[in-house]
Amino acid sequence: MSAGNAGRQEHLEQLWKHVEQRLEEAVLIEWDGCHAIHLHTVQAPEKPLSVSFARGQLSKEEMLEAMREWFDHSCPLRFISEVRKSGGIVGSTPLIAQEDPAN
Numbered sequence: 654m655s656a657g658n659a660g661r662q663e664h665l666e667q668l669w670k671h672v673e674q675r676l677e678e679a680v681l682i683e684w685d686g687c688h689a690i691h692l693h694t695v696q697a698p699e700k701p702l703s704v705s706f707a708r709g710q711l712s713k714e715e716m717l718e719a720m721r722e723w724f725d726h727s728c729p730l731r732f733i734s735e736v737r738k739s740g741g742i743v744g745s746t747p748l749i750a751q752e753d754p755a756n
Contacts (some may be wrong), residue, residue, distance in 0.1 A: 665755035672748050673717050675735050681707045682716050684723040688730040692720070692748065696738045724749070731756065 672692065676682075681697040683705035684690045697707060706719060724731055733749040749756055 661755045664753075665749075668749045668753070668755060669717075669721070672720065672733060673713075675748060676713045676716050679708060679713075679716060681705055682720055684720075684727075688728045688732065688751075690720055690723050690727070690731070690733040691736045692733065693736045693738070698736075698738070 675692055675694070678694040679692050680695070681693040681701060682691065683693070683698070683702040685702045686704060689702070691702070704723070706716060711719065720733065724733065730751055731749075732747060732751045735746045735748055737744045737746075747753075
């Protein structure tokens with residue numbers, strides 16, 4: 654593995670550690686089957702995407718494993734975002750952005 658690839662892999666693993674930390678507050682994870690992976694905190698969406706798991710259906714470790722599998726099977730436009738919806742207001746924060754060099 655080249656130094657550049659090793660650096661990208663190390664950076665990606667740091668991003669995954671942050672995803673794992675945010676799973677502490679997750680109420681639902683979802684994947685559109687192509688490239689969009691969302692980790693919902695605060696409130697689950699009214700109509701989840703095609704593949705979703707709520708807290709209680711999976712452990713935190715199983716949620717992380719599912720998200721890694723989805724990420725590996727996503728198209729090159731893949732990303733993971735944290736979505737917060739409260740009182741009708743939706744906020745989104747990229748956890749692994751499409752434009753991140755490690756992605």
